[in-house]
Amino acid sequence: MxxxxxxxxxxxxxxxxxxxxxxxxxxxxxxxxxxxxxxxxxxxxxxxxxxxASPGDVPKETGVxxxxxxxxxxxxxxxxxxxxxxxxxxxxxxxxxxxxxxxxxxxxxxxxxxxxxxxxxxxxxxxxxxxxxxxxxxxxxxxxxxxxxxxxxxxxxxxxxxxxxxxxxxxxxxxxxxxxxxxxxxxxxIVPPSEYADFRVSSDGEVQGVGLLIAADPNSGKLVVLAPIQGGPADRAGMRPGDEVLSIDGTTTEGWDGDRAAKSLRGTSGSSVTVRFARRSEQVPGVAGRPEIPPRLEFKQVKLQREKLELSPVYSTAMEHDGHKLGYIRLVNFSQHAANDMEKAVTQLERGGAEGFILDLRNNPGGLVRAGLDIARLWLDGNAAIFNVQGREDNGHMAIMQRVILDAGNAVSERPLAVLVNGGSASASEILAGALHDNGRAMLIGDKTFGKGKIQSVFELEDGSALFVTVAKYRTPNMMDIDKVGIQPDTACTMGDPGHQAAAGVPVDRKTASSVLSQLQEDTCVLTAETLLESQLIHS
Structure with a gap:
């Protein structure tokens, strides 16, 4: 580097x-x-x-x-x-x-x-x-x-x-x-090797697997496919959202959660895994006076070859509100690909006529601070301050607070921006939200953020585990200490996450994308953001 x-x-x-x-x-x-x-x-x-301790005389050996x-x-x-x-x-x-x-x-x-x-x-x-x-x-x-x-x-x-x-x-x-x-x-x-492998997937934005987003249905407990990654092995094999995964390499998945299934599906690129699943056909309406015919189950088995896949942390779509076209961008984590993927989304939406943007950071726990800096550049002009950082001196005392700013440059978009946050928005999400807010670039909408004013480094240990270590503290550009306090949004609003597919940031098919868009249009925080952006557009 x-x-x-x-x-x-x-x-x-x-x-x-x-x-x-x-x-x-x-x-x-x-x-x-x-x-x-x-x-x-x-x-x-x-x-x-x-x-x-300082060098000194070594005590005599006593069996130790x-x-x-x-x-x-x-x-x-x-x-x-x-x-x-x-x-x-x-x-x-x-x-x-x-x-x-x-x-x-x-x-x-x-x-x-x-x-x-x-x-x-x-x-x-x-x-x-x-x-x-x-x-x-x-x-x-x-x-x-x-x-x-x-x-x-x-x-x-x-x-x-x-x-x-x-x-x-x-x-x-x-x-x-x-x-x-x-x-x-x-x-x-300290994080054990298996958990650290999951962290690497989220931060690297890459995984070797078959390209399935899987979760246990909260009602039935069955392991179901939320979405296949477009163009991935599972997608090419014909797996669809709603398929029930019954076994992986001959082992039943009864009682499994999504994490356990994901670990079983991941593996070395080029290796194979066999997945057996069930697909329920559409329910056929019954004849009057008779019970409805139950849905037909179709059982299938596919052998999938694992390959290297890129997981996008960005989900984006265009939305219409009172005659104005807006761009909605959901960022689920700050991985290595986050800034590039967001820049592509912003550019595509603006070319499509987007007059303003909604950046959804709800339940985004953070990630690579460097990705947060690069994303800030997409929205901020000039020598904008991003945050103030404070580390440790060699003598163990805290160092002076240092202001971190961007080099002179131009934002990718000058369009009005609203940022959605909640109690799950933490770390790099708070750095980005604080920078956009304190520089007057965006209004914050939602609930108070998590309040994590610390920065960690991740050290790989020799046994494959990792040590997460707090190495610095930070404040927003306006010197607000958010640790254990959080950032209070400009406009309060409480609403859950958008759907699973948007939250996962994976490419989805048209049917699923339509479902996600429908959920967003009923999201009160998104509606609040649309109204505020429309007001800005009218008065600009």
Whole structure:
């Protein structure tokens, strides 16, 4: 990843023509600086880790093997970039993930040592390693250098002892979560490999599967197809919305939810999966005086070959209101493809005659902050401020608040804009909504937002799990602190989500799209937005 910075020790963002900084004094946020020992240096059965204590005399061995690691406190930019790429891979799923400390040279090395009993149980020992890996990242990257007032080294010792005496690897692994809970920050957490895989799907916007949106019917409990992704394997095989999935690779789906089915359908591109499903025919009206004929069930089985699919987080449609044509855009998350997909939707709708836009961020939990910045550029002209960010200094104290603004440029559309929000609009959704509102670009309609004024980085761990770490706090352009408070909309309105298909952001067939449009036309918040936009158009 190319970086542009404001100098040594500076705040670095992913290279983008849209982003620059107003101040020259930049926030030095740190990412973990851990130098692995070579295989020749490692001792069998000894965990390679570190603590933050100053070097000193090492107590004599008392049956407990000592683990040690040399950690440089300062890195050259090249060495650190290579380390992050090698050790953490996709280390960042947010703006803060690209906050990189470019260090002065020469590097200063310090050696610190932690002592603990390494379990002979492979599973418990693996949990111990993950525990220390998580502790190290928190120690280096967590936004609060006081760690919630806790003795962070002491918490490591307590967790290691609890893990060592655990009766199973599962119990030992839970000590990681117990340690993290001491921070009092629900957003700093460890995520197991399976859950992290789901997160990668939503943030990457890509999945290897058969292209089915599936959910359990809330009334019958049956697993039904909401929509196939157009052009995907399931769509090409003829699967339709409403089909009941009976089995996957011979295993009954009775009692399954949509998540379990999705995991079974995903897999390596090129591999195959067999799906058996039932399709109910249209019910035939009965003859007067006789009971109606029940719907006919048609059973089918298809063998689908998995392939790489792109999942669009954007659903858009044109709507008419009192003679005015408006564009409705629903964004379900801030994935890598979000900005490009939204730009296409805005351009297409405006070419079709859209005079104004409704941007629906309801129940959007956020995602990549970088995607939020790129989407803000679609709607904002000039050097617009997006938010103010505050990280941690090297000494553990909070850094100065820094204003993040866009480079000079032009918005894709100048049309009037209304943004729908609710209590499920969080994180990057609040950053975008706050930026559009505080810059006078859009009015907010709906319920108060979630109130998440923190930014997390995502660190991949060696066991395939991931550590979500709060690395910065932010405020809106007008310096409003929304954490645990939320953003109050300009106009109050309460209404549930649009239909499943719109919420999922997947391409749908014409019949389903017509159903979604019908639901939107009955959505009181959408109607409120249409009325307010119409008023703007009349007086413009």
């Amino acid at each position: 190319k970086l542009q910075t404001g100098g040594l020790g500076g705040l670095a963002f992913p290279a983008s023509k849209h982003i620059r900084h107003a101040e020259r004094q930049l926030v030095p946020l740190r990412l973990p600086s851990v130098r692995p020992q070579s295989a020749a240096q490692r001792r069998p059965g000894v965990l390679q880790t570190l603590a933050v 093997r000592v683990a040690s690691l040399t950690r440089p406190s300062l890195w050259s930019s090249g060495a650190l970039s290579q380390l992050l790429l090698r050790r953490f891979g996709m280390a960042a799923s947010s703006l803060a993930a690209s906050l990189l400390l470019l260090a002065q040279s020469p590097a200063i090395a310090e050696q610190t040592i932690v002592r603990f009993p390494a379990s002979p149980n492979p599973g418990i020992f693996a949990a111990q390693k993950t525990l220390v890996e998580a502790w190290t990242i928190i120690e280096d990257a967590y936004v609060d250098g006081r760690f919630g007032g806790n003795d962070w080294e002491g918490e490591l010792s307590n967790a290691l002892v609890s893990a060592y005496t655990a009766d199973s690897s599962e119990t030992a692994y839970r000590q990681i979560g117990t340690m993290l809970e001491k921070l009092g920050d629900p957003f700093t957490r």
